[in-house]
Amino acid sequence: TAIGGTVSPGNFHSFAFQDVCAVLVQACQLVSLDQEHLVSKVCQLIHHLLNRYQVMVDEQNLNFLLSYCISALRQCSSWTHVEILQALAALVYNNGPKCQKYLPDLLGKAGLLLQFSDPAQPDVELRRAAVRSMANLCLSVPGQPYLDESYRSVCFQTFLSVLQSSKTADVDDITFCMLLQSALKGVQSLLNGGKMKLMQTDQIGALLAVLKKCMFHGLPGLSIEVPTALYPAPLPQYDKRSPVKQEQSEPATSNRRKKCKGKQKKGEFGEEGREDSGDAGNESVLGADMLKLHLGDVQNSPGADPRPRASDVCAGKDPLSSHPTGWKLISSSESEYSDTEGGIQSKVRSYQANVRQGALACFLSTIKSIEKRVLYGYWSAFVPDAPGIGSPQSVSLMTIALKDPSPKTRACALQVLSAFLEGSKQFLSVAEDASDHKRAFTPFSVTIASSIRELHRCLLLALVAESSSQTLTQIVKCLANLVSNAPYSRLKPGLLTRVWNQIKPYISHKDVNVRVSSLTLLGAIVSVQAPLPEVQLLLQQPSSSGLNSSGSATPRRFSSCEQWRKALPWAGESPLDNPAGCAPPEPCWLLCLCVSIIALPREDSCSDSDANFPSLASVYEPCPLRLEALQVLALLVKGYFPMAQSYFLELGEVACRCMEEMDPSIQLHGAKLLEELGTGVLQQHKPDSPTAPEQRVPVSVVVTFWTMMLNGPLPGTLQNSPHATLQTSACDALSSILPEAFSLLQADQQILCVTLLLGLNHSENPLVKAAAARALGVYILFPCLRQDVMFVADTANAILNSLHDKSPNVRAKAAWSLGNLTDTLIINMETLGQSFQEELSDLLLLKLLRSATEASKDRDKVKSNAVRALGNVLHFLQPCHVANPRFREAIKESLQALIATVGSEATMKVRWNACYALGNVFKNPALPLGEAPWATQAFSALSSVVKSCKNFKVRIKSAMALSIPSRRECYGSTEQFCQIWSALVVALQRSEDTEDFLEFKYSSSLRTQICRALLHLLQLARSTDLPLIGGSLRDHGDAIKPYVLQYLRSSGEENEAGVHTDLRERERGLQGAIDHLSGIERELQGKARVRVSLYLEDVLTNHTNATDGDAAPVPGPRGG
Structure with a gap:
């Protein structure tokens, strides 16, 4: 104790860690285990020195001290065990990988920590000390091996049983809170450090149940009974509320209205150490994951009582003060709390708030350890739903965000809700309430829509009620996450209007973080499913709409923006001053706001937190605010270009000015704005653009x-x-x-x-x-x-x-x-002809062919375009290239690469590009398609794919390729020609066979392409081909006939191959096949005569009768 008494943390650097370790080892050597009073004192010394001075114990001394503590636990009386376990916890803290050989003694089947942490252990202090040691063992050390799976499982079950236990009458509130905190810390360490993935439903359900229970631990005015496990379910899960005694809730309520002391508690933001996070009731710091907010967002922050709560604003802390990266583990003196009844109550409430924060921090880690599709099975247990008539609303994360008296806890709940919402777009996409449902049951889509609406309502309620800047920032960020993932096009309009109007005043808030997050939210609104009609109307609102007095800075910014616009050199000359049909009746409020924040000098009235940005404070708004405004501007241009195009040149000027600045981040987002402006014009001028020519820039x-x-x-x-x-x-x-x-x-x-x-x-x-x-x-x-x-x-x-x-x-x-x-080579070949082909170097062409062949063996992202290029180059080759010995081997290799890719296990995009490429190859008359061995392989690969590939787009591209050769000799022998025919007939019959429901949307295009290919083959058929074709039609003619009729009758469409055919053209194709076959059949004599044309004439007659007589619909094909 002399060392602890004479050395302060400030001058401790003069003591080497090894000297402290040597002192501790010597003390243990001097004190034998039968001197139990001294053993207790030595353990207190170990605990005190290691915790206070953050001593790193080397492996040799650690082994000795751990052996001493383990032996003491085995031999000394039970009254010493708490002190010994505290020393053990300090020793193993951040030393888990060095303790491997002691794990059987501590965590084995009869391990000491398991014995002392057993639920049957009557001494709660002893149980707490054991759980804390176990939690410290579970801390990970970067770059070091982690606990084995068996030990992880043992620890997890121990922590879970602690969290599932209930407080008995003989245990005081504070001790129980500290026990819960140690267990929560242990679970979080397992999830974070051990990268533990929660896979089993019972394991997930049990953990989520205890976390939900602890999230509400000691929350004034609320007591709930959570089942031992939650189960994934689409419907709201039942919370049984326990009656709450009035006298319990009254002190808490009245306390929220009292002014609290402005003095920050001693030790409240201590450095990370080995001690429990709850020793002094100080609120736990949630770790790096809970603090991923610009500029230190998480601070004390008031809740959602509609009245401002002075009691919650009291313990203010500088937003940029240090944030420990783990749980706060250093204790402070208990003398901060008086022994009066009020002081004890205050202390209990503080410890209970720490449990709630610890549970929320653990929940955040849990969310990252569960697959999102599994997590959303528990949506209704944590996210509010609109209450039914006469029934109370179930408790959720929003209950904490609205009602918790601890400002830090409210901020934590909002962070967890944000993490829950992140990546929820696919899950929420099923929501739908655009039409009124009058059914005996409520569809799941309506339930999710109701939950989305309730989230909007609760978050906007919290926004209005909150007066702390840090929690306001969390609310707005949570709203932004909700907006980014909600399917507004499937919901009744109005939700975004309410968010838009309520966030406007916060753009001129005194705190820069609130202003930044408010712009982020506006950016989310203009980027979600753009363009939305509701957002278009909001952007066209008058500049003053939705602003109250706190937003008075905005109209002045707006007018400044207009003045700045008029001062530009081309004002009055620009064709965009009044382009036909595209100038809104009043300039876009959001656009002008962003431009003014980016380009105009700052306003003095709203920057009291801007001292964090002294370098920019003299001229412009703080850098984070300007960056966010630039991003919002880019999103606005991207999603609502017609709104922005009347400011096209002015926005170009903004981009220019940003790129001229010294700050690289401002330059970067200036360049991104420039790209969005360029892309907006490109989209407008596309041939298929819906924008009328006179309305384009x-x-x-x-x-x-x-x-x-x-x-x-x-x-x-x-x-x-x-x-x-x-x-x-x-x-x-x-x-x-x-x-x-x-x-x-x-x-x-x-x-x-x-x-x-x-x-x-x-x-x-x-x-x-x-x-x-x-x-x-x-x-x-x-x-x-x-x-x-x-x-x-x-x-x-x-x-x-x-x-x-x-x-x-x-x-x-x-x-x-x-x-x-x-x-481009193909376009030039078709438009410029042979002159361009002759000018292009043969050597360059050969390099292109070889490089593309090599790239076709690369990873799929390279391969998909490499095969496209191969098809084009092989199409481009001239007879002189094909005859050139230097090209011969390269051509052969490139064709083999394409054929191999068609039948490979590559991604579907690669395979359909390879099919498309073979189609391009078939267009080149210089290649010996009929007699070359590679042609047989190519036709065989395409025939196989068209029948059996699970991806319909690949089948479509292969059918298209098979229909490209323009001469019969290109298809080779009669046997090969008929194999292609048979493959297409089978493919047509299988055109509805798929295991993937998403493929059905391509089935019509597939049938169209196969029918085109079949008619193309019939138009080229020779007399020797007819016997086999006739046999095929005898066997399968009735099965494919409805498909052919459907092809003839379907309206003109552009199929997946990009070929547009109308009704008359299809009829002409069929008639052409009939004429061609009739001519061949007339030449055949006697029994050899096969009347394939009769089959086609019957099809045409059926089609004509159905079309002319407006007859009953032709029976659909099988399954359809």
């Missing part, structure tokens, strides 16, 4: 826009930036230029763009190189560039360079660009 304005960018900071960013991510985004932005605008840029600017991208393709950074390779793949499709043989050659060489990069991402982007490059 005029090409002349787009030229002005890109001229401004290329004369601004964009080239410098691309050339000189030390930040790879920024260069990558700038590359992506440059690739979003409209091709029509690019062709109108000055020649030197066009050359600048191309030169920059070709140069960046040699970057050493894989991110930049991948972006440059992709951008070249975009540029190669530009009409003004693709006909330039020199540019095609330069781009091809650059892409081939990237295709051999060691980075898989670079190779994947290069393969995509290679596919585009080879698409």
